[in-house]
Amino acid sequence: MPAxxxxxxxxLRAFVAVAExxxxxxxxxxxxxxxQALSRDVRRLEKELGVELFVRTxxxxxxxxxxxxxLPYAxxxxxxQDDLLAAFGQARPLLVDLNSPGLVTGRRVLHRARELAPDCELMARYESGLTGAAADLLAGRLDVSFGRFAGLDPALRSGLEQQPVRxxxxxxxxxxDHPLAGLPQVPVAALAGQEVYAGAGDPRTPEWTxxxxxxxxxxxxxxxxxxxPAVGDEEFERIMAKTRTPVLAVVDFPDMPRTVRRPLVDPVPLSPVSLVWRRGLxxxxxxxxxxxxxxxAGARHWLRRPPGGWLPATDDDVMDPRGRQPTPHHP
Incomplete structure (x- = not known):
């Protein structure tokens, strides 16, 4: 290959994007x-290298x-180049997936990160589900997401890193007007015999299901x-009114019209949340x-297991704080 x-x-960035x-x-x-501009850049790179880089049909x-x-050289x-620019305060924007609007955990972390690094552009995205976001993380369309890392396919996990958050x-x-709506807390056993919606069939959220x-x-x-998947408050309300199906959520799930949100107890089920990013980023x-x-997490005791908290053994292994990588130190 001529040099x-x-x-x-x-x-090179155009070439890598097309190759991926x-x-x-x-x-x-x-x-x-x-x-058209992308195609022109790829053709120019092919001309400068004197080779054909893609077979197009x-x-x-x-x-x-x-x-x-x-590809690996590019x-x-x-x-x-990204490292060089970052060292001189010219880092590219970082794309951060918060799963969906209204969820608290990722938003609080993002807001604090913006305070810690005011010169960095941290841009929020809403991809709704870590499995859906993981493919975009690996392809470079996203940089960071939040969610249940243990629920990802091992092939996806192998290209990602994570830090337990909550x-x-x-x-x-x-x-x-559901019979259980009057309870301040709902025992898990009280849902026996009922159907509960937990994202079944949504290809973006199998880790939640x-x-x-x-x-x-x-x-x-x-x-x-x-x-x-119901998109928007109005559609969520309509589907819930039509099916009257309880929906599994988290305690910080945003309020929805004509619904109530009740914590689950006996046991207290826990949704494990990690910060997830592309390996080597x-x-x-x-x-x-x-x-x-x-x-x-430290200030809000997010990684302190509540008494009677329930978590699958697979997630215990991932979320054990002793297994966490050290947080980068900054003077």
């Missing part, structure tokens, strides 16, 4: 550029042998049948998020 005297990092997305339209959306884009050979160059007590959202299945086992509680915004997560 040009200089390669514009922008061209295997689709020009998706790659262009990921880089916030027009598809009307149905798919596939890297050539030279494209496969270039990734290292771009990582080094044991979040779980709750149930009920129609306001799996946690519900483990909790319901032995209690006579059935998972409600899959439904397309280096960014001052990530350092700030890790510091913020540790500070907030």
């Amino acid at each position: 040009p005297a200089h390669l514009d990092p922008r061209l 997305e295997l689709h020009f339209t998706r790659a262009a959306a990921r880089l916030y550029v027009a598809q 009307t149905r798919q884009v596939t890297p050539t042998a030279d494209g496969e050979r270039l 990734r290292r160059v771009l990582s080094a 044991y979040e007590p779980m709750a149930v959202v009920l129609p306001e 799996d946690l519900a299945s483990r909790l319901f086992e032995g209690h006579g509680i059935r998972l409600a049948a899959p439904l397309p 280096r960014h001052p915004g990530l350092d700030a998020l890790r510091r913020a997560a540790a500070e907030t």
